[in-house]
Amino acid sequence: xxxxxxxxxxxxxxxxxxxxxxxxxxxxxxxxxxxxxxxxxxxxxxxxxxxxxxxxxxxxxxxxxxxxxxxxxxxxxxxxxxxxxxxxxxxxxxxxxxxxxxxxxxxxxxxxxxxxxxxxxxxxxxxxxxxxxxxxxxxxxxxxxxxxxxxxxxxxxxxxxxxxxxxxxxxxxxxxxxxxxxxxxxxxxxxxxxxxxxxxxxxxxxxxxxxxxxxxxxxxxxxxxxxxxxxxxxxxxxxxxxxxxxxxxxxxxxxxxxxxxxxxxxxxxxxxxxxxxxxxxxxxxxxxxxxxxxxxxxxxxxxxxxxxxxxxxxxxxxxxxxxxxxxxxxxxxxxxxxxxxxxxxxxxxxxxxxxxxxxxxxxxxxxxxxxxxxxxxxxxxxxxxxxxxxxxxxxxxxxxxxxxxxxxxxxxxxxxxxxxxxxxxxxxxxxxxxxxxxxxxxxxxxxxxxxxxxxxxxxxxxxxxxxxxxxxxxxxxxxxxxxxxxxxxxxxxxxxxxxxxxxxxxxxxxxxxxxxxxxxxxxxxxxxxxxxxxxxxxxxxxxxxxxxxxxxxxxxxxxxxxxxxxxxxxxxxxxxxxxxxxxxxxxxxxx
Amino acid sequence: xxxxxxxxxxxxxxxxxxxxxxxxxxxxxxxxxxxxxxxxxxxxxxxxxxxxxxxxxxxxxxxxxxxxxxxxxxxxxxxxxxxxxxxxxxxxxxxxxxx
Numbered sequence: 137x138x139x140x141x142x143x144x145x146x147x148x149x150x151x152x153x154x155x156x157x158x159x160x161x162x163x164x165x166x167x168x169x170x171x172x173x174x175x176x177x178x179x180x181x182x183x184x185x186x187x188x189x190x191x192x193x194x195x196x197x198x199x200x201x202x203x204x205x206x207x208x209x210x211x212x213x214x215x216x217x218x219x220x221x222x223x224x225x226x227x228x229x230x231x232x233x234x235x236x237x238x239x240x241x242x243x244x245x246x247x248x249x250x251x252x253x254x255x256x257x258x259x260x261x262x263x264x265x266x267x268x269x270x271x272x273x274x275x276x277x278x279x280x281x282x283x284x285x286x287x288x289x290x291x292x293x294x295x296x297x298x299x300x301x302x303x304x305x306x307x308x309x310x311x312x313x314x315x316x317x318x319x320x321x322x323x324x325x326x327x328x329x330x331x332x333x334x335x336x337x338x339x340x341x342x343x344x345x346x347x348x349x350x351x352x353x354x355x356x357x358x359x360x361x362x363x364x365x366x367x368x369x370x371x372x373x374x375x376x377x378x379x380x381x382x383x384x385x386x387x388x389x390x391x392x393x394x395x396x397x398x399x400x401x402x403x404x405x406x407x408x409x410x411x412x413x414x415x416x417x418x419x420x421x422x423x424x425x426x427x428x429x430x431x432x433x434x435x436x437x438x439x440x441x442x443x444x445x446x447x448x449x450x451x452x453x454x455x456x457x458x459x460x461x462x463x464x465x466x467x468x469x470x471x472x473x474x475x476x477x478x479x480x481x482x483x484x485x486x487x488x489x490x491x492x493x494x495x496x497x498x499x500x501x502x503x504x505x506x507x508x509x510x511x512x513x514x515x516x517x518x519x520x521x522x523x524x525x526x527x528x529x530x531x532x533x534x535x536x537x538x539x540x541x542x543x544x545x546x547x548x549x550x551x552x553x554x555x556x557x558x559x560x561x562x563x564x565x566x567x568x569x570x571x572x573x574x575x576x577x578x579x580x581x582x583x584x585x586x587x588x589x590x591x592x593x594x595x596x597x598x599x600x601x602x603x604x605x606x607x608x609x610x611x612x613x614x615x616x617x618x619x620x621x622x623x624x625x626x627x628x629x630x631x632x633x634x635x636x637x638x639x640x641x642x643x644x645x646x647x648x649x650x651x652x653x654x655x656x657x658x659x660x661x662x663x664x665x666x667x668x669x670x671x672x673x674x675x676x677x678x679x680x681x682x683x684x685x686x687x688x689x690x691x692x693x694x695x696x697x698x699x700x701x702x703x704x705x706x707x708x709x710x711x712x713x714x715x716x717x718x719x720x721x722x723x724x725x726x727x
Numbered sequence: 728x729x730x731x732x733x734x735x736x737x738x739x740x741x742x743x744x745x746x747x748x749x750x751x752x753x754x755x756x757x758x759x760x761x762x763x764x765x766x767x768x769x770x771x772x773x774x775x776x777x778x779x780x781x782x783x784x785x786x787x788x789x790x791x792x793x794x795x796x797x798x799x800x801x802x803x804x805x806x807x808x809x810x811x812x813x814x815x816x817x818x819x820x821x822x823x824x825x826x
Contacts, residue, residue: 702825703822704822704825705819706819706821707748
């Protein structure tokens, strides 16, 4: 019952806002949305309490759905997914609270909050679904909501096309995921997860599911949608990155780990490692502070894929949760910076905000500490877990450590450029602190980013999954040293303001994500566009337009002929009637 | 008299009426011609009733007479309205509904 409540409350909030939001004031809509999420969070905490008291799993059977074995409306929570449910509801509630003031003047608030609640509902469905089809329903809903929210500023063409891009790239993964489900169903005739976990893993289905996870989690080579998704409102970015969307791929890998073939899992780890390092380097070259965070999410999710791929479920889950805290704090901090500086995104035009917006700076610093994995922030402990799990795979370990160093470097650069460097524009000089309703969630998340790792490491917050490894002291020292050194270097290089260290052309290539986007544009979008143009001028004009014209012409000519009979003279009609009667009579009598 | 004679007379009257309906331009004449056609049919019904010694044909003839009365009422109404609108009762003047 509580479980059904957790999932249903956000949906109810979305429906209420969608149906009746038009008559309510903007802040009331926001309060309803936040209230629904906060209540869901409360219910999730109640479940957590029950689990702490020794409950193993919680199942809510809501009724039958499809006439397929296992495809019922059934939710289940186990110790693995419980922390996710608590995190998703809690962080979403904070982000939603923050959005009330952030969208204080937005005419699309009803749309926004309805989609936000629906988004959380969809993610909870992914986390708590008991079978593959229900999970897929949530998966699709997440894609839909991401489209709605990324394209929230729909009057801006960039935002609209970013929404479409996210939707389309995700579609690639969704299609693979669906085919994967078909393969599994064709082999085992069931979609229930608890039945499937006892079956031998299938290589093809596992690979297809992995493609789905890659697209949703923005991993190479399907990462291109995420940086563009920055066109959405900043709290949406926080939601997508921290709580509801990109982590879905990791959740999928963790939940379906028993179904996935070992080869595919190790592929996931390799792809994750490659993505982590690649995206970290790209993040280093960004000039837009939101895009730094976007690329850093891609990179951090890559680390989670490494953890999930090498079977370190605890490490991946731990990093997912601590990432949720610090990334939400960073994004909301970024939003607060934008709020303070009239939506200035370019770091080269910012600076000096530390003095003008002290609380935002404090929160952002906590988030950045988490991201850079400097002890004792949350990221340090979770990243250390991943590194410790990767000890058996030297190549992966090297990549993970290198990523950590680069991450700390760009985190330091980001913080230095936005908050410490001399103010570089009017907006930066005129910055003002955000309203308390925005600062409160920000500070809560910042505190989480700071202490969450300690709490988990000390055992105060149980994650429910066993597998915490004691990292060797040498590894801890190495990763801490790398993080501190990277962050210090970043701060030292950029505290006076932006400067170029590598040749500009190279930096530009890196800033554009090593041109993978341009590659797609040239290899996929351009041919498709030419084909569309060909069809437009070729088949559309020659075939479709001509045939429509021909039909119209035939009807017109026919009308000209037939209307001659309609002269309007009654006597002509009477004569026709008589003639028809004579013909009919003749026919009947001669037959 | 053989029944055929009545039938022939009925057919002749019907043809006359039909010709009148098609050729006459005065609405009143058309109405009279229609009346002629109806009564030609009546004659046929009555002749058949007599030939087979059954009342059915006579009954139908009465129905036709009743219907014809109603038809004349409606027809005259239409003609009066036509006369008001067109200041003539020529059916060829009422040819506004053309294609």
